[in-house]
Amino acid sequence: MRQDILSKIHGGHQGIVKCRALARSSVWWPGLSTDIKVMIEECATCVKERKPPPEPLQPTPVPDYPWQKVGVDLMDWRGNDYLVVVDYFSRYIEMALLRSTTSETVIQHLKSIMSRHGIPEVMMTVNGPQFDADKFSRFAEEYGFIHETSSPRYPQANGEAERAVQTLKQLLLKAEDPYVAMLNYRATPLQCGFSPAERLMERRLRTKVPAVPNLLIPDWPKFHDMRSADVQQKEAQKKNHDKRHRAQPLPTLKPGERVWLKTPTEKEAVILRPVAPRSYELQTKTGIQKRNRRHLNRRLSDAPTPKQSPDKASTTIPPDAGRPGHRGEDGGFPDPSSEQRETDSPSEGLPNERPVTTRSGRVVKRPNILDL
Template identity: 40%
Template sequence: MFFWNKDTYILVVDYFSRYIEVAKLNVTSAATVIAAMKETFSRHGIPETVVSDNGPQYASEKFKDFATEYGFVHITSSPRYPQANGEAERAVATVKGLWKGGGEKTKALLSYWATPLECGYSPAQLLMGRQLKTTLPQQPVTLLPRWPNMKQFKTKQRRYKANQQRQYDRRHRVRPLTVLQTGQTVWLPREKKEGTVVQHATTPRSYIIDTDEGQIRRNRTHLTVSTQQTGVEENAGRESSIPSHNTQDTVKPPYVTSSGRVSRPPKRLDL
């Protein structure tokens, strides 16, 4: 789920089919959010898992009771880490692009639902097993229910996402981060303070950190381990350039930016 303003909307995305539902809300309270979600559930059924951001609407007791009553698992993304809610973020960008021209919003959504994705099937076909009738001329046979080969589709989707991840990791030089242990001291660059790891959070790749202002939850990418604890610099794209032989000069460790990038001075010829 995701909110965005100018005029407040709640956006519901089906992860499997990327079918997007949009509801306009006059007030962003827990009651209005629950009412909009109930209306969506009445059309498509109750999902097994609901992933949302950390808005106060989702942290209320009303929403917790709603999740218990309807029997779905509620997961929130890591605070200050929108990539963890990537499906909703991408869907917001898609809807904004559809509505950018100022045309009829419902017709723009209908066109999106009926347009084939990169897999060759439209969101409506993946969710309902049939194509939707639009204002464009269509053969009646195309509107007959016909499910895609779901086994083949899932295999292609796994390969497609694995390739996307591989390309992203190569482009950004991604390296796996070390697993943090309870009691380990970490540095929080955004808060500019130290904290102590309390435990691994229930959400993926997140930890509960104890700071002087209380406990907070942060994604692993927001936590930096000091070199005194690990012996190596975290997020370094290459091995340390510090020479292994003894020298009288004190060698300073490489400077690490707040984003985790290691800044090294250029190597020059000693002429």
């Protein structure tokens, strides 16, 4: 009977607070509050669709020197495809128009960009078919850089490239001459006080804006001060983000755990191993995939297990439960830890007395006092 009532209370798959509020005006038994909580936490439907809380921000480490790490992404703009490459240290952006999005075309443009700026140590890309092909793996091995990919459906993992794509779209949307817009972006100082061109090439770029000739003479800025300013900026950004979103870390998943995926196609999976911070390799029905922790919910038992057996205690409906605003003795929802269980007979030693009950219908047990 209790299980049937719990199922009806949670029929709309509302949260713990709402289900408790719904039950408060109708039914009660010792441990009802806990039973509702356990049932909702183990509801398979709720676990599948549960949105995880925001996690603490994990800033990207500042590289040790320019062009050490670059981010790569593809951008679609007004029917054309572009290759976008951004330096993680200087925020210097390179863009190339693609005739096609095949691996061969992408590799040729990357070779052209590397011939101007050098070969990076690490290249972070998305999980597109262009970068997942064997040709790109051979290209990375031949040129001697580490190829890393972001988790599918989690673009924040390659945040610099995503930010560069947004910047380029804003420039192309507003500018009459896209090349002048790109020039002005590269020559505009960042929050640290130095422009992307200064951080990458040790010099200021000459633009249409009049400038004193002495400013165009190469002058490498204080490297350590510039890098320290970057680190402090990222720390402040993390502090503000965590405070604003009340972020809290999600529990770590272990190999062998069953999880639910928040994706349209795959729903069930088993954790194989962690492959990166907040990223896991998992086994699905279609094969091995990589997903971010934010897309995984722990899979608990499909059916709730009430704390009490219906055979040991019966469901009790308070006499005034139908009255709006009904509460327990303390004005809140009854808590089984602070309540005494009901009994079918009066206390021992008082067999002929009428049992004394509280307003909610619970039997009051009188203490045994020595008759001296």
